[in-house]
Amino acid sequence: AGISEGNVGQGVVDFPVAVVLPAAGSGERMGLSTPKQFCTFLNRPLISFTIETFERIPWIETIVVVVAKESHDQMLHIIDRFHHTKVKVVEGGATRHRSIFNGLQAFSESMEGPSPLPRPKVVIIHDAVRPFVEEDFLLKITLAAKEQGASGAIRPLVSTVIATTSEGYLDHSLERTKYRASEMPQGFLYDIIFQAYQRCSEFDFEFGTECLHLALQYSGTNAKLIEGPQTLWKVTYKRDLAAAECVIKETLSLSACLISGTMAETVELASKLQKNLAAHSMTLDLHPFVKGNDELLSKTRNFIQISARRESLSEITEMVKVLEEMNHALLYPVVIIWVHLCMSEEPFHRQNPDELSSIMDISMKAKQRNILLYGIEVIHSKIPELWERSVERLSEITAALIRDRNPAFTGQLLQA
Amino acid sequence: AGISEGNVGQGVVDFPVAVVLPAAGSGERMGLSTPKQFCTFLNRPLISFTIETFERIPWIETIVVVVAKESHDQMLHIIDRFHHTKVKVVEGGATRHRSIFNGLQAFSESMEGPSPLPRPKVVIIHDAVRPFVEEDFLLKITLAAKEQGASGAIRPLVSTVIATTSEGYLDHSLERTKYRASEMPQGFLYDIIFQAYQRCSEFDFEFGTECLHLALQYSGTNAKLIEGPQTLWKVTYKRDLAAAECVIKETLSLSACLISGTMAETVELASKLQKNLAAHSMTLDLHPFVKGNDELLSKTRNFIQISARRESLSEITEMVKVLEEMNHALLYPVVIIWVHLCMSEEPFHRQNPDELSSIMDISMKAKQRNILLYGIEVIHSKIPELWERSVERLSEITAALIRDRNPAFTGQLLQA
Ligand SMILES: [Mg+2]
Ligand SMILES: [Mg+2]
Structure with a gap:
């Protein structure tokens, strides 16, 4: 294929x-x-x-x-x-x-x-x-x-x-x-x-x-x-089916569109993520935003959106809608990873319990159209070792989600 | 192999x-x-x-x-x-x-x-x-x-x-x-x-x-x-390596030990899970507890522990310790899934923020010994449709975690 x-x-x-x-x-x-x-x-x-x-x-x-x-x-x-x-x-x-x-x-x-x-x-x-x-x-x-x-x-x-x-x-x-x-x-x-x-x-x-x-x-x-x-x-x-799936998944995982926003902290995190995923053989193209850029959307199989604002979940809803209208995931599943950067040490999911179930709701609808939505939460720790460890884990989870394209884990808010 | x-x-x-x-x-x-x-x-x-x-x-x-x-x-x-x-x-x-x-x-x-x-x-x-x-x-x-x-x-x-x-x-x-x-x-x-x-x-x-x-x-x-x-x-x-990995993962995923506890609700959930996973070609052997049963531990590649008590996380720590001492995961990774049944509508992770980070800590240590620990939280909803949907999702996530054995997702507390 x-x-x-x-x-x-x-x-x-x-x-x-x-x-x-x-x-x-x-x-x-x-x-x-x-x-x-x-x-x-x-x-x-x-x-x-x-x-x-x-x-x-x-x-x-x-x-x-x-x-x-x-x-x-x-x-x-x-x-x-x-x-x-x-x-x-x-x-x-x-x-x-x-x-x-x-x-x-x-x-x-x-x-x-x-x-x-x-x-x-x-x-x-x-x-x-x-x-x-x-x-x-x-x-x-x-x-x-x-x-x-x-x-x-x-x-x-x-x-x-x-x-x-x-x-x-x-x-x-x-x-x-x-x-x-x-x-x-x-x-x-x-x-x-x-x-x-x-x-x-x-x-x-x-x-x-x-x-x-x-x-x-x-x-x-x-x-x-x-x-x-x-x-x-x-x-x-039967084993050849697994091999074929793996070949296609690998091809689909070569690159992703990384939406960094314009805040200093999200841009910094985006550039760290870009560097780490290069080690997973994944090329990330950085964009501050993608809204309205339908050509970019139509070429991309994987999206990673980094945001510190919780309203960004509505931007994800919007993106899912546009991709659905384009019928973009007709032949191959599209992955969207919503990375929420928490600027306080208090994680998002504890401040915003309702948004947690709203990720699940958006993802369940999107999954029916072959769009796989996952959430990852990163706490912007002031302690350098903790921060480095979180960025490392974010990179590992992101690479795994894109490579595996596992529908069972959509709608989860994972902790980096 | x-x-x-x-x-x-x-x-x-x-x-x-x-x-x-x-x-x-x-x-x-x-x-x-x-x-x-x-x-x-x-x-x-x-x-x-x-x-x-x-x-x-x-x-x-x-x-x-x-x-x-x-x-x-x-x-x-x-x-x-x-x-x-x-x-x-x-x-x-x-x-x-x-x-x-x-x-x-x-x-x-x-x-x-x-x-x-x-x-x-x-x-x-x-x-x-x-x-x-x-x-x-x-x-x-x-x-x-x-x-x-x-x-x-x-x-x-x-x-x-x-x-x-x-x-x-x-x-x-x-x-x-x-x-x-x-x-x-x-x-x-x-x-x-x-x-x-x-x-x-x-x-x-x-x-x-x-x-x-x-x-x-x-x-x-x-x-x-x-x-x-x-x-x-x-x-x-290269594709044959993917096929070989898949053959071995399939063999490792044929059965699991399901630890139900003795509470009516956890036993009921265990029996639902057993039924659902049969549809994923997975045989679950039910046991109320496994503590002290080293022979069972030494034969098992996958454990699912269902509990409504948060102290059960210390039982997981204990199990990890015993498995480590047996060197049980020397040749093949062992999966442990800790299923927390929340009897209130308020999820566990909001009541017990510290336990969330403690799953991550236990899992990081265990991973070094090839033991992969994951958490799943299920809310015991009084609304039948919600409860059924949660049990369905629990089954899907459990099957996926056991089959994939993905180290990137250890330590997460997933929501069923
Ligand atoms: Mg065509
Ligand atoms: Mg030997």
């Missing part, structure tokens, strides 16, 4: 490109009841992250998602909920190859039923469960497919491959340097891969696994192989 | 078994400065989890860990800090095969320097970065090695394997069903693998990757291949 914008292929790709995403698998390998492409993290199913990656690439026109009949409604709901706009849903077949063929047929005149989608020059076949494919690699695959007829991602083998005897003993091991793992994405001239599927046998449909093999055998096209990055990995097991 | 006890092989393995763990790699593939076997999660380096897995198997006598010269002191420090007792550290060579051979030589008379370790009948070779190997699988590998001379774990191929032309085009793809990925662990009669390493060529030492191949070529032994579980996976990339 690419989070940054890109226009790598603009101008270079001057021909129509479509994507087929087979997603009809049952995911039994994972040991989960839900097929893995529909497993959810950060409030969104995996397949939506993959779709998003392709959707934000301007030179990709259409994404055909092939799902099992029983997942059809669920898929339509996902498209609606996450505002996907380039997707066409097609019903899958009993095997992976049949599903891909069904996807390709959506562009074909020969099909019965609804009128076909415009036929692409190049079609990219990818897995719904490889969300981290990047635009520049897709561009390589697309251009090689245009040039050579077929192309595919490869990776070095991670294990030695061995041939076994029928009794389960070692027969021989393959020389690792001569072989590669065939991965996804793969690209094809549409006519080449469509022809291959039209010509291939029932045996291929049942037992085949490799589109590149079909292009070679039935269209005489030797695919160009391109070494891909390790980010092409496939979410296969 | 097995957390449960086992004695699967006791009695069956009546011959000496040792392990060689090559851990001299630099981990460059991962894109990290630290070699991956030394990367830390849950306050412990990965290699210590792997060592622990072997150390708790009673029929394994010795674990030879082969590390790079520059990691030697670090390895000794890890052994000391985590109380490993079966480990012998050996210096690695320039390649994986040289490192394994160095490890095997630790059992050989022919070696110069210190007197050798007792020669095992069977030696298991494993990777330091595969922490999840289980005793029953190790037993299969060991018995097959004793019987056949050599044995190895295999897994189905996850990707199609293809041969490439020298120009980078597809030559042909292998038929997936005829091949397997060779994984670890592998087992050998010591004499067979030692002889193979003594006879093999410089080329093998430099470019070889497969111990099973050496046993075949230089000792004429065809290894028995045994399909292993997916838990044998190898921590290779």
Whole structure:
């Protein structure tokens, strides 16, 4: 799921490109009841992250998602909920190859039923469960497919491959340097891969696994192989879901907008926090205020507002409202941390019991829109060691809240 | 890293078994400065989890860990800090095969320097970065090695394997069903693998990757291949560390000890919590109190104490002290959640400001011993909807604290 914008292929790709995403698998390998492409993290199913990656690439026109009949409604709901706009849903077949063929047929005149989608020059076949494919690699695959007829991602083998005897003993091991793992994405001239599927046998449909093999055998096209990055990995097991969530959370936590106010003490605290979070690999952009700066709001996934005035909670309410109206947290949860600097040794929550429950109320409403609000209270101690310790703890809690994006802790007023 | 006890092989393995763990790699593939076997999660380096897995198997006598010269002191420090007792550290060579051979030589008379370790009948070779190997699988590998001379774990191929032309085009793809990925662990009669390493060529030492191949070529032994579980996976990339941490955290979060006290209200809350956490796949064992029950304490990774009396915080202090004396959190962080049930609508933290800072103080001391203490306050509202909502939130926060084991939030008094 690419989070940054890109226009790598603009101008270079001057021909129509479509994507087929087979997603009809049952995911039994994972040991989960839900097929893995529909497993959810950060409030969104995996397949939506993959779709998003392709959707934000301007030179990709259409994404055909092939799902099992029983997942059809669920898929339509996902498209609606996450505002996907380039997707066409097609019903899958009993095997992976049949599903891909069904996807390709959506562009074909020969099909019965609804009128076909415009036929692409190049079609990219990818897995719904490889969300981290990047635009520049897709561009390589697309251009090689245009040039050579077929192309595919490869990776070095991670294990030695061995041939076994029928009794389960070692027969021989393959020389690792001569072989590669065939991965996804793969690209094809549409006519080449469509022809291959039209010509291939029932045996291929049942037992085949490799589109590149079909292009070679039935269209005489030797695919160009391109070494891909390790980010092409496939979410296969339950542990991979945790890894995928972690990769996305890390990307979301690289930077934050730090709203310092204009008071000397809050500005000083902001600059200390900025320095400490650099050690957590987090870049904080300082702004005295953000009100009215919708462009900044729309680019930011994490906000830290430092204030010594308790009225600042109403500014948070205002910010939540603006973010909600922008639908800014549609795809990724947004974090807002309200840091209250208490200028007296008496903590805020004891002076203002009602505000405590009001943080909880604001946060509960915001959470429904995927906006995660947390509070942290720092007492501006006159004793230097206590003050340093509080700033240290504030930094640690802030980094943890942003990285974890845990909805269970929203509305809390934590003590730094 | 097995957390449960086992004695699967006791009695069956009546011959000496040792392990060689090559851990001299630099981990460059991962894109990290630290070699991956030394990367830390849950306050412990990965290699210590792997060592622990072997150390708790009673029929394994010795674990030879082969590390790079520059990691030697670090390895000794890890052994000391985590109380490993079966480990012998050996210096690695320039390649994986040289490192394994160095490890095997630790059992050989022919070696110069210190007197050798007792020669095992069977030696298991494993990777330091595969922490999840289980005793029953190790037993299969060991018995097959004793019987056949050599044995190895295999897994189905996850990707199609293809041969490439020298120009980078597809030559042909292998038929997936005829091949397997060779994984670890592998087992050998010591004499067979030692002889193979003594006879093999410089080329093998430099470019070889497969111990099973050496046993075949230089000792004429065809290894028995045994399909292993997916838990044998190898921590290779940064994302795998996140996955490994997640697997361990999940195992640690399966159950908790819930200390209910004897008051009607706390017992009622305990039983509601027990029911709600079952929905989070967490089993809570109810106990009115645990004081003096050291056996229970020593078996438990998570404690939830519910109390309506503020003096109960001193019981927490007492429990922390006992756990510290038992060194119970040496290998895995222990979580204690102190749930304070406020019988008035006025929350505890407003009545007892000093106790708030005392939770923070106790938790800071406890954290140094890997004990993570958190507080949650629940107001016993007379309004049924409010009470239900609080119990719901208590359940959610409790589950999240146990699952995440986040040290940044220790000492907080959260509001349910
Ligand atoms: Mg979109
Ligand atoms: Mg031990």
